[in-house]
Amino acid sequence: MMRTPTLLAATLIAALGIGQAAAEEHGHNPPREHWSFAGVFGKFDEAQLQRGFQVYKEVCSNCHSMKLVKFRNLSEEGGPGFSEAQVKALAETYQIKDENDKGETIERPGRPADAFPLLHPNEKAAAAAHGGKAPPDFSVLAKARTYERGFPAFVFDALPLTGYSEQGVDYIHALMTGYGDAPEGKEVPDGAFYNKYYPQGQVIAMPPPLSDGAVTYAKNDKGEPVVPETVDQYARDVAAFMAWAAEPHMMERKALGFRVILFLIILSGLLYYVKKRVWKPLGGEVHGLQPELHKTS
Amino acid sequence: MSAHATSTYVPKSRIAKWFESRLPVVGLVHGSFIAYPVPRNLNYFWTFGAILSAFLGIQIITGVWLAMHYDPSAANAFESVEHIMRDVNYGWLLRYAHANGASMFFLAVYVHIFRALYYGSYKAPREVLYLLGVIIYLLMMATAFLGYTLPWGQMSFWGATVITNILAAIPVVGDSIQSLLWGGYSVGNPTINRFFSLHYLLPWMIAGVVVLHVWALHVTGQNNPAGIPIKSSKDAVPFTPYATIKDVFATVAFMIIFAWFIFYQPNYLGHADNYVPANASVTPAHIVPEWYFLPFYAILRAVPDKLGGVIMMFGAVAILAFAPWLDTSRVRSTNYRPVYKVFFWVFVFNAILLGWLGAKPPEGGYVIVGRICTIYYFAHFLLVMPLVGLFETPKPLPGSILETVTGPRYGSSEGPTPGAPVEDANKNIPEWAKPDAVKSH
Numbered sequence: 001m002m003r004t005p006t007l008l009a010a011t012l013i014a015a016l017g018i019g020q021a022a023a024e025e026h027g028h029n030p031p032r033e034h035w036s037f038a039g040v041f042g043k044f045d046e047a048q049l050q051r052g053f054q055v056y057k058e059v060c061s062n063c064h065s066m067k068l069v070k071f072r073n074l075s076e077e078g079g080p081g082f083s084e085a086q087v088k089a090l091a092e093t094y095q096i097k098d099e100n101d102k103g104e105t106i107e108r109p110g111r112p113a114d115a116f117p118l119l120h121p122n123e124k125a126a127a128a129a130h131g132g133k134a135p136p137d138f139s140v141l142a143k144a145r146t147y148e149r150g151f152p153a154f155v156f157d158a159l160p161l162t163g164y165s166e167q168g169v170d171y172i173h174a175l176m177t178g179y180g181d182a183p184e185g186k187e188v189p190d191g192a193f194y195n196k197y198y199p200q201g202q203v204i205a206m207p208p209p210l211s212d213g214a215v216t217y218a219k220n221d222k223g224e225p226v227v228p229e230t231v232d233q234y235a236r237d238v239a240a241f242m243a244w245a246a247e248p249h250m251m252e253r254k255a256l257g258f259r260v261i262l263f264l265i266i267l268s269g270l271l272y273y274v275k276k277r278v279w280k281p282l283g284g285e286v287h288g289l290q291p292e293l294h295k296t297s
Numbered sequence: 298m299s300a301h302a303t304s305t306y307v308p309k310s311r312i313a314k315w316f317e318s319r320l321p322v323v324g325l326v327h328g329s330f331i332a333y334p335v336p337r338n339l340n341y342f343w344t345f346g347a348i349l350s351a352f353l354g355i356q357i358i359t360g361v362w363l364a365m366h367y368d369p370s371a372a373n374a375f376e377s378v379e380h381i382m383r384d385v386n387y388g389w390l391l392r393y394a395h396a397n398g399a400s401m402f403f404l405a406v407y408v409h410i411f412r413a414l415y416y417g418s419y420k421a422p423r424e425v426l427y428l429l430g431v432i433i434y435l436l437m438m439a440t441a442f443l444g445y446t447l448p449w450g451q452m453s454f455w456g457a458t459v460i461t462n463i464l465a466a467i468p469v470v471g472d473s474i475q476s477l478l479w480g481g482y483s484v485g486n487p488t489i490n491r492f493f494s495l496h497y498l499l500p501w502m503i504a505g506v507v508v509l510h511v512w513a514l515h516v517t518g519q520n521n522p523a524g525i526p527i528k529s530s531k532d533a534v535p536f537t538p539y540a541t542i543k544d545v546f547a548t549v550a551f552m553i554i555f556a557w558f559i560f561y562q563p564n565y566l567g568h569a570d571n572y573v574p575a576n577a578s579v580t581p582a583h584i585v586p587e588w589y590f591l592p593f594y595a596i597l598r599a600v601p602d603k604l605g606g607v608i609m610m611f612g613a614v615a616i617l618a619f620a621p622w623l624d625t626s627r628v629r630s631t632n633y634r635p636v637y638k639v640f641f642w643v644f645v646f647n648a649i650l651l652g653w654l655g656a657k658p659p660e661g662g663y664v665i666v667g668r669i670c671t672i673y674y675f676a677h678f679l680l681v682m683p684l685v686g687l688f689e690t691p692k693p694l695p696g697s698i699l700e701t702v703t704g705p706r707y708g709s710s711e712g713p714t715p716g717a718p719v720e721d722a723n724k725n726i727p728e729w730a731k732p733d734a735v736k737s738h
Binding site: 018040068073135140141143144145146151157160163167168177199200235246248249253254256257258260261263265267268271272274275278279282 | 316337376379389390393394433529534538539542543545546549552553556557558559561562564565569570572573582603653702
């Protein structure tokens with residue numbers, strides 16, 4: 001019997017070794033960043049979401065649509081916290097395809113209830129305009145991207161205290177900052193770019209979208225910048241904005257979850273004592289006690 | 298239900314008597330959930346039946362509500378799910394509860410199945426009870442697979458493609474089954490229509506088989522950690538309040554884990570790729586099923602031949618049904634089986650390892666380890682179960698269930714000798730459960 005655990009351990013070690021070898025082929029894992037919205041008490045930073053929206057609007061939205069997000073979402077609770085007047089004014093700057101009373105296709109100014117319009121009539125048109133591959137829609141992108149964590153990290157990712165569910169956001173931030181010169185011997189075809197965090201061969205079709213100073217953030221009262229206007233900061237802000245766009249009810253979810261779990265812990269604690277109380281007449285320490293069962297029922 | 302379970306209910310009011318003589322359903326519930334004799338030594342592994350019932354209810358209720366907002370068409374399914382997540386009041390809660398509820402359902406069913414395997418709950422006289430459980434598990438797998446295709450993300454679409462393609466490997470009828478499921482010549486709009494219909498149908502079939510499962514349970518009585526039958530009223534307690542309060546406590550405690558996933562890790566058990574809308578012209582880097590199918594997926598891919606892989610994968614589930622006849626042990630509970638106990642935990646480890654391998658790409662060392670694990674999986678049923686039972690010397694069994702709770706001094710001295718054939722539990726009806734006992738009440 002002594003041999004079985006040894007054999008098991010050997011199998012496990014062998015399997016882990018294989019796992020590590022395979023992980024090395026996938027390139028770099030994104031660094032783990034600090035996010036205000038991570039963890040049980042995580043909350044979006046309104047100012048950051050507003051800056052992130054600014055980056056989206058001025059840079060990303062030239063190529064990437066966001067068709068599942070509606071203008072009104074921007075003023076809803078748990079989001080960037082724009083005012084309703086701001087949202088109305090923003091919506092009016094967009095032209096939305098609609099039908100008039102005669103059934104004719106028209107374009108009218110956007111309303112808060114409209115979604116962000118598509119940039120191309122369909123995916124084929126989007127692909128044709130971008131060298132064969134349509135830029136992905138931003139709406140759920142922060143949830144649609146991840147990277148492999150491997151054993152044992154993936155176990156701790158699920159647990160309280162060590163929980164981690166911002167892989168997609170970290171990946172987006174890493175991708176924005178991961179452009180650079182290809183290492184020696186790495187072939188990068190024309191019209192493509194080396195990005196050490198891009199999983200498919202580290203070669204991406206998207207040109208580096210951000211550069212230092214490309215977006216001018218609002219200054220504070222003294223006319224000083226609140227945050228640095230750097231690629232890293234833009235990437236951080238737009239990734240946070242995308243996390244919100246993908247999960248607009250996240251703050252509500254976490255707040256409700258805290259109350260639900262607290263309630264369940266208290267309820268199960270009470271139920272445990274009720275159970276102990278009910279079982280006490282039968283309990284182990286009351287040796288040989290034989291309740292008259294039909295009376296206790 | 299069984300005679301002893303229904304006979305204890307005596308309707309008191311005139312209307313209750315009138316109703317009971319026409320449809321004895323109150324007596325049936327009374328016999329099954331109030332007066333039903335429960336072995337007093339059950340541990341918390343026996344609360345998973347109640348937890349599973351709760352999850353069946355949760356899945357049906359959240360599912361019915363989701364269906365009110367969901368659009369089962371290839372063009373709109375993905376966006377209708379996002380509509381639920383964004384615009385329906387508490388839609389995010391409904392959807393995350395339903396998606397994670399499926400995972401919790403499987404987590405609970407795996408505990409339930411391993412409990413049955415450890416304590417020999419499949420052995421006589423509970424074979425039919427156990428077989429009904431295997432059928433429920435099969436129906437659960439089908440329902441979960443169909444449900445996972447409905448959000449119509451990349452993993453939905455390609456999961457549906459892979460599974461329907463492996464069904465095509467079945468000789469003679471495979472192609473017909475495949476086109477019947479597809480409703481055409483590839484996975485498309487008719488596929489999601491019929492998958493939605495079937496996903497709505499199967500849970501009701503599960504509910505029906507659950508009724509049979511509970512019925513069979515109440516005929517044979519519950520197994521228990523000692524694996525010996527109830528011999529006297531001292532060995533049992535009435536279901537209510539003893540088992541009820543324990544089940545309620547365990548169910549609420551389990552809901553803490555459920556709530557943790559819904560509110561703080563809602564996408565942990567899913568795949569990021571399923572937030573990419575289905576696209577027939579882009580194959581995901583790794584097509585991986587949900588975690589609860591991973592061991593079977595590893596078995597499928599361990600076999601170099603397509604049909605062989607399909608046979609082994611379905612065989613891995615089907616072989617569960619033969620456990621009552623493959624196990625030659627004279628005692629039920631693995632607590633009294635020192636040799637089998639080691640093999641049991643190796644089997645559990647092997648199953649988990651298969652699950653881990655199922656999530657890995659089918660290349661290099663993973664395939665080799667996958668093949669070893671697959672062979673061991675089947676060897677456990679085909680070699681370990683029959684042979685260990687024949688050669689192992691079990692530990693002495695306790696004289697009675699009471700003895701396992703209070704120690705030998707207070708228990709019955711007339712226990713079976715170690716290794717003696719297991720008795721039929723149904724022969725021993727507790728005193729208090731007989732009609733006379735209630736009349737004196």
